[in-house]
Amino acid sequence: MTKKQIQEKIAFTVLTMTMFMVVIPTLLIIGYIIYKGIGTISWEFITAMPRKGMREGGILPAIVGTIYLVMGTIILALPLGVGSAIYLTEYAKQGKVTRLIRLAIMNLAGVPSVVYGLFGLGLFVYFLNIGTSILAGALTLACLILPVVITASEEALKSVPQSYREASLALGATKLQTIQKVVLPFAMPGILTGAILGIGRAAGETAPILLTVAAFFLPRLPKSIFDQAMALPYHLYIISTQVPNMPQGIQYGTALTLLGLVSIFFMLATVIRIKFKMANRA
Amino acid sequence: MANAQEMLVTQDKFTHRKNLKKDIKHSLGEYIIEKIIFCLGITSVIIFSLIFLFLLRTGLTLFRDVSLKEFLFSKNWFPISVNPQYGILPLVAGSLLITAGAILISVPIGVGCAIYISEVAPPKTKMVLKVIIEFLSAIPSVVLGFLGIVVLANWVRISFSLSSGFTALTGSILVSLMALPTIITISDDAINALPKEYREASLALGATKWETIINVLVPAASSGIIAAIMLGIGRAIGETMTVMMVTGNAAKIPDTFLTSARTMTATIAAEMGDTVRNGTHYHALFAVGIVLLMMTTCINLIADFVLNRARKEGR
Amino acid sequence: MSKISVKDLNLFYGDFQALKNITLNIEEKKVTALIGPSGCGKSTFLRSLNRMNDLIDGVKIKGDLKLEEQDIYQKDVDVVALRRRVGMVFQKPNPFPKSIYENVAYGPRRYGIKTRKQLDEIVEKSLKKAALWEEVKDRLSKSALGLSGGQQQRLCIARALAMEPEVLLMDEPTSALDPIATAKIEELIVELKKEYTIVIVTHSMQQAARISDETAFFLMGEVVEVDTTQKIFTKPRDKRTEDYVTGRFG
Numbered sequence: 001m002t003k004k005q006i007q008e009k010i011a012f013t014v015l016t017m018t019m020f021m022v023v024i025p026t027l028l029i030i031g032y033i034i035y036k037g038i039g040t041i042s043w044e045f046i047t048a049m050p051r052k053g054m055r056e057g058g059i060l061p062a063i064v065g066t067i068y069l070v071m072g073t074i075i076l077a078l079p080l081g082v083g084s085a086i087y088l089t090e091y092a093k094q095g096k097v098t099r100l101i102r103l104a105i106m107n108l109a110g111v112p113s114v115v116y117g118l119f120g121l122g123l124f125v126y127f128l129n130i131g132t133s134i135l136a137g138a139l140t141l142a143c144l145i146l147p148v149v150i151t152a153s154e155e156a157l158k159s160v161p162q163s164y165r166e167a168s169l170a171l172g173a174t175k176l177q178t179i180q181k182v183v184l185p186f187a188m189p190g191i192l193t194g195a196i197l198g199i200g201r202a203a204g205e206t207a208p209i210l211l212t213v214a215a216f217f218l219p220r221l222p223k224s225i226f227d228q229a230m231a232l233p234y235h236l237y238i239i240s241t242q243v244p245n246m247p248q249g250i251q252y253g254t255a256l257t258l259l260g261l262v263s264i265f266f267m268l269a270t271v272i273r274i275k276f277k278m279a280n281r282a
Numbered sequence: 283m284a285n286a287q288e289m290l291v292t293q294d295k296f297t298h299r300k301n302l303k304k305d306i307k308h309s310l311g312e313y314i315i316e317k318i319i320f321c322l323g324i325t326s327v328i329i330f331s332l333i334f335l336f337l338l339r340t341g342l343t344l345f346r347d348v349s350l351k352e353f354l355f356s357k358n359w360f361p362i363s364v365n366p367q368y369g370i371l372p373l374v375a376g377s378l379l380i381t382a383g384a385i386l387i388s389v390p391i392g393v394g395c396a397i398y399i400s401e402v403a404p405p406k407t408k409m410v411l412k413v414i415i416e417f418l419s420a421i422p423s424v425v426l427g428f429l430g431i432v433v434l435a436n437w438v439r440i441s442f443s444l445s446s447g448f449t450a451l452t453g454s455i456l457v458s459l460m461a462l463p464t465i466i467t468i469s470d471d472a473i474n475a476l477p478k479e480y481r482e483a484s485l486a487l488g489a490t491k492w493e494t495i496i497n498v499l500v501p502a503a504s505s506g507i508i509a510a511i512m513l514g515i516g517r518a519i520g521e522t523m524t525v526m527m528v529t530g531n532a533a534k535i536p537d538t539f540l541t542s543a544r545t546m547t548a549t550i551a552a553e554m555g556d557t558v559r560n561g562t563h564y565h566a567l568f569a570v571g572i573v574l575l576m577m578t579t580c581i582n583l584i585a586d587f588v589l590n591r592a593r594k595e596g597r
Numbered sequence: 598m599s600k601i602s603v604k605d606l607n608l609f610y611g612d613f614q615a616l617k618n619i620t621l622n623i624e625e626k627k628v629t630a631l632i633g634p635s636g637c638g639k640s641t642f643l644r645s646l647n648r649m650n651d652l653i654d655g656v657k658i659k660g661d662l663k664l665e666e667q668d669i670y671q672k673d674v675d676v677v678a679l680r681r682r683v684g685m686v687f688q689k690p691n692p693f694p695k696s697i698y699e700n701v702a703y704g705p706r707r708y709g710i711k712t713r714k715q716l717d718e719i720v721e722k723s724l725k726k727a728a729l730w731e732e733v734k735d736r737l738s739k740s741a742l743g744l745s746g747g748q749q750q751r752l753c754i755a756r757a758l759a760m761e762p763e764v765l766l767m768d769e770p771t772s773a774l775d776p777i778a779t780a781k782i783e784e785l786i787v788e789l790k791k792e793y794t795i796v797i798v799t800h801s802m803q804q805a806a807r808i809s810d811e812t813a814f815f816l817m818g819e820v821v822e823v824d825t826t827q828k829i830f831t832k833p834r835d836k837r838t839e840d841y842v843t844g845r846f847g
Contacts (some may be wrong), residue, residue: 093654094655163689165652166652167692170649170684171680171704171756171760172678172680172681172684172704172708173703177707181703181707182693
């Protein structure tokens with residue numbers, strides 16, 4: 001081997017090591033949570049109320065709370081995000097307004113989640129007087145995932161061949177009809193992927209709901225969107241820091257449930273995206 | 283004759299307006315919907331402005347009770363003592379220390395991993411790696427925090443023979459995991475965006491793959507890599523739950539990585555529950571939020587500027 | 598009679614002037630061919646006839662462009678109504694990823710025709726006019742993407758015809774096709790000019806000679822010469838036209 005080849009060999013070994021330093025911890029985290037948590041997961045655990053200061057029983061209200069929150073979030077964020085993306089790809093001209101919108105999206109994506117929490121607390125809970133509730137949390141989370149939904153939708157809309165738009169317009173369809181009948185149907189899988197990724201993100205966030213929704217311990221199901229609610233990530237935070245003598249099984253079980261929920265959304269999005277890519281190539 | 287009849291039928295179906303003038307009634311609906319779409323288009327601007335507005339409105343009220351000098355330069359954050367003091371310095375120091383630690387860990391690993399993915403890995407491995415890295419970014423921070431408590435903190439305590447494993451270092455390690463996906467994805471994109479000709483030209487001149495990477499590709503993608511690092515820093519500063527759960531949260535200026543530290547984010551999340559609305563403490567937490575938001579916004583703007591410059595150079 | 602009359606048309610992409618002082622009349626129910634080297638502005642000109650250039654940022658247009666006495670660049674002109682009267686077929690066949698039937702029915706549906714019977718009728722008639730009916734009548738509900746390139750292009754023509762346009766713009770409609778498919782389309786164009794005014798951009802001079810009645814020669818954004826096809830190919834007035842049609846160009 002020449003000196004150059006040895007040099008290259010060493011360099012590539014180092015690069016391979018850095019790759020493993022990312023992959024191994026990730027797989028360890030997932031594996032460890034599954035290994036420690038799987039024993040706790042049972043039908044009772046996910047369908048029963050917590051008992052004895054959360055030290056026994058199940059986590060049903062936290063699961064239901066998270067599902068309510070996530071549904072509310074996506075119902076609010078999807079039309080806003082898709083509309084926004086339609087504006088950017090189909091209507092916006094290069095100019096100051098567009099530049100401003102892009103800057104805002106990019107900055108929104110970088111706003112710390114706890115600041116979203118402060119904002120939600122100030123605007124939704126107090127100023128609009130919605131109170132600590134599922135609705136306030138969903139509104140806050142909708143703002144938080146908006147950049148994710150916009151970016152994904154925009155990418156999906158951009159992937160629609162320009163020739164489809166031209167063909168439709170040349171046939172005397174209006175711009176709106178073109179968007180409705182040609183552009184949106186084609187972009188739908190991509191938009192869906194974005195929505196699901198947004199849902200996954202919303203399901204895992206803790207800091208914003210800590211300030212806007214969360215009930216420490218509420219062993220009943222929420223009655224309406226104006227109710228407080230427990231939520232999985234917040235529940236995990238509580239039982240791993242605030243409750244003394246917490247059985248580890250419940251902690252790991254809760255962590256696994258949360259991770260499982262987020263993974264389901266993640267895998268769904270990944271599968272749709274890969275299928276979509278394949279279909280486009282064919 | 284047959285032709286004329288056919289024409290008549292057609293006329294019945296399609297009466298093209300010979301007059302090309304816009305039809306007010308017809309275009310009104312479309313006009314309204316387009317205005318609505320425009321409004322949706324600027325939602326992000328509205329939300330971002332509202333965030334700033336609400337934070338400023340509530341946070342600046344603090345300075346009726348506390349001087350700006352005390353807030354910025356006092357070394358004491360004692361919001362619930364008899365003589366409350368609101369000095370943000372220890373919180374800023376905590377945030378900066380943990381972020382610095384996280385970046386020291388995640389930059390070499392992240393950039394190395396990005397190079398591996400874009401230049402070394404075979405296509406199938408590449409796809410698997412990308413999925414794993416995206417999954418890492420999808421793991422909720424509270425799950426990482428939980429593992430930090432039950433696993434990592436113990437490891438840190440035993441390895442460095444400390445009395446407590448809840449240290450800035452523990453926080454830095456976990457936060458580095460959260461910054462990694464950002465750094466890897468954006469660096470990888472930057473390297474991938476380089477024209478194929480760069481690689482071909484360098485290899486054709488007899489350079490090895492590694493020489494091409496280090497002498498041509500990395501320098502050419504440097505703007506993108508710098509932006510990736512900036513965004514990674516933004517992600518690290520803004521991280522809340524993980525650091526709140528594993529850094530011990532002592533509100534004093536940390537002197538080493540092996541002592542407890544408290545970040546701005548953790549302070550807001552942990553203390554908001556104890557405040558009364560419109561009390562001084564409540565306002566102080568919003569003021570901390572302003573400082574935090576300004577820091578992350580600046581970092582984002584720099585990243586955006588660098589990326590834009592890179593795009594222009596690319597042309 | 599002139600269907601479209603253009604006078605002193607100037608078009609700019611930002612600072613770049615793509616069309617210079619174009620003056621040209623397009624005769625009704627004739628085929629007008631636009632020829633010239635690539636980048637000469639012939640496609641740009643074609644796309645300004647149904648205002649497809651509006652889709653590009655930074656395009657500025659000055660001059661008169663009249664469709665039967667109506668200036669189509671007037672502020673109050675409805676481009677949708679315009680494009681219904683001036684149909685277009687693109688260089689590369691671009692059927693939607695929908696069924697054959699839905700592709701043809703797309704325009705009429707947008708126009709408000711909903712009953713299945715009327716749509717069936719329009720689809721059949723348009724496909725017949727585009728000489729595609731016999732080949733696809735048994736698989737109307739199959740994806741249009743399964744057709745061959747030539748069939749796809751005839752489908753795109755049928756799709757445009759379904760709108761009953763008065764003018765049909767064709768932007769190098771055969772450049773992506775093989776000779777047999779090309780011949781079929783050319784046959785079709787000759788057939789269609791009985792009913793429609795056709796403007797076709799082509800880079801094949803033989804094609805222009807075979808199918809067109811009038812020919813305009815474009816060079817560097819200008820119309821060098823416009824006349825009957827016969828004259829352009831046999832007795833051109835301008836030296837540059839002669840060089841181009843005899844293949845001595847550049």
